[in-house]
Amino acid sequence: MAYVNTIGCGAGQSSSRPPLFDHTNFATWKTRFRIYARSQGVRVWMAIEDGVIIPTKTVDDIIIEKKVGEYNTIEEERINIDAKAEMVITSALDEKEYERVNNYKSAQEMWD
Template identity: 30%
Template structure:
């Protein structure tokens, strides 16, 4: 397997794909992995009222562009690893973290579901 080509996911054997994909992403750039786990820091501005909102692209600094580009790179790595059905599942997600979380909930369940499964196995 080439490091530039992520493992392909067709909806089967998610845990195996997830383990491989984690390693591939970390090998490419550990900052991508941090972004997927912790979420991106999308550029924001504070309004006069004190509310935060997304910063318009016309106001981006070079640092803002780097943050947005890192999220796009992480999304690209995930998208390149998915078949059409899985792509359709995550295509509406704005961030790589949302994509990863959606796949995880779809194939592993929420934390409550995971805990319930573990409790059933332990008993």
């Protein structure tokens, strides 16, 4: 039996949430997911497909993540886009698939 939420809408059949991957018909899900992700903004899809450059700083050849307040506006926007892309991906996965990708550090890593 397919999942149906309290308002009678089957999983993944809403324009406000991504299609749910249920381990069947991956090719169709991937196409529907790409369409959904692009509808969230072309930059979100680009972050998923190509990745974004997450800003870091270098101290004596050691790469360290910057702290809040050390980012400029463009860097913050890149981080926010990647975070939105990660949310789009994880919202489309069931618990089993989520467990496979939840330790990745970017949307592109999750997608790959």
